[in-house]
Amino acid sequence: MLTRLLAATVRLLAACAGLALAAPASAQDTPRIVFLTNWLAQAEHGGFYQALAEGIYHKHGLDVEVRMGGPQVNVVQLLLAGQADLVMGYDLQTIKLVEQGLPVVTVAATFQKDPAALIAHPDVKSLPELKGRTLLIGQASETTFWPWLKSTYGFTDAQKRPYAFSVQQFLVDRNVAQQGYATSEPFTIEKGGVKPTVFLLADAGYPPYAQTIVTLQRTVLERPDMIRRFVQATAEGWKSYLAHPAPGNALIRKANPQMEEELLAYGLRKMKEFALVTGGDAADHGILTMSDSRWEQTFAFMAGAGLVNPATEYRRAYTLEFVKAVKVLP
Numbered sequence: 001m002l003t004r005l006l007a008a009t010v011r012l013l014a015a016c017a018g019l020a021l022a023a024p025a026s027a028q029d030t031p032r033i034v035f036l037t038n039w040l041a042q043a044e045h046g047g048f049y050q051a052l053a054e055g056i057y058h059k060h061g062l063d064v065e066v067r068m069g070g071p072q073v074n075v076v077q078l079l080l081a082g083q084a085d086l087v088m089g090y091d092l093q094t095i096k097l098v099e100q101g102l103p104v105v106t107v108a109a110t111f112q113k114d115p116a117a118l119i120a121h122p123d124v125k126s127l128p129e130l131k132g133r134t135l136l137i138g139q140a141s142e143t144t145f146w147p148w149l150k151s152t153y154g155f156t157d158a159q160k161r162p163y164a165f166s167v168q169q170f171l172v173d174r175n176v177a178q179q180g181y182a183t184s185e186p187f188t189i190e191k192g193g194v195k196p197t198v199f200l201l202a203d204a205g206y207p208p209y210a211q212t213i214v215t216l217q218r219t220v221l222e223r224p225d226m227i228r229r230f231v232q233a234t235a236e237g238w239k240s241y242l243a244h245p246a247p248g249n250a251l252i253r254k255a256n257p258q259m260e261e262e263l264l265a266y267g268l269r270k271m272k273e274f275a276l277v278t279g280g281d282a283a284d285h286g287i288l289t290m291s292d293s294r295w296e297q298t299f300a301f302m303a304g305a306g307l308v309n310p311a312t313e314y315r316r317a318y319t320l321e322f323v324k325a326v327k328v329l330p
Contacts, residue, residue, distance in 0.1 A: 043267030050248030051237025089214035109209035112280035113202035
């Protein structure tokens with residue numbers, strides 16, 4: 001009996017030693033990823049935080065840290081400097097970076113529709129009606145959707161005024177319309193007593209994706225399995241967030257305590273209403289999907305508007321390798 005007990009003890013100690021030796025190797029094999037968003041934590045980032053909160057990244061063998069962007073954060077510089085593995089990007093920006101010879105590449109697209117919108121008073125029923133109104137447009141928009149609005153609807157620089165990132169001028173002047181995101185500024189306007197008309201530019205044909213996932217070309221070459229797992233887990237995170245957002249929202253508010261529960265609920269409701277995540281090709285090909293045709297449309301707009309050299313090899317700005325391997329249907 002004693003001999004059998006000693007033998008069993010030896011086997012147990014050996015097994016424990018094996019586990020102790022295996023643990024560091026397992027931890028070492030779990031890729032650590034820093035993902036940097038484009039702004040302070042909000043509902044528009046919900047799928048990433050949900051994938052953290054529900055352990056979806058961990059389930060796919062990833063150790064992910066989601067870091068917030070903000071007004072003083074240059075996500076591209078941090079990506080190029082190796083301070084982040086993946087960042088939240090934008091098609092027009094990525095194509096411009098490729099034009100400049102920078103080694104960035106888009107691997108997935110969160111929003112099938114850009115949430116950029118023109119917001120008008122309730123008497124305005126269509127975008128063409130804004131041709132005679134004052135439009136508050138930010139400086140950055142002059143190299144994104146403003147050239148598209150001018151060519152599509154005949155708007156002019158003469159009717160444009162600077163947007164000060166405040167809704168006050170809109171609230172006091174019925175002749176004013178302003179830019180904004182369909183998921184955000186209308187919330188503030190409604191609290192100010194006006195039920196605005198919101199024109200989502202994507203529904204009128206504005207072509208780019210938004211809140212894309214961007215990395216470096218060398219990361220695609222050297223760590224493709226890591227990217228594939230990140231895209232898969234993120235798609236699952238978004239599907240989960242759209243169904244029951246409480247876990248993701250808890251992490252969002254922890255990262256950004258100033259974020260109101262009411263605004264989180266509004267943002268989620270509008271993402272669903274406008275099908276920002278689940279619309280377009282995502283309905284058939286899965287969340288985060290992209291297509292050659294959409295990128296071609298975006299590049300054609302940019303080249304036609306003089307925003308990029310027509311000779312730019314824009315196809316270097318994206319790869320469909322990872323979204324084709326992932327199919328998480330809404």
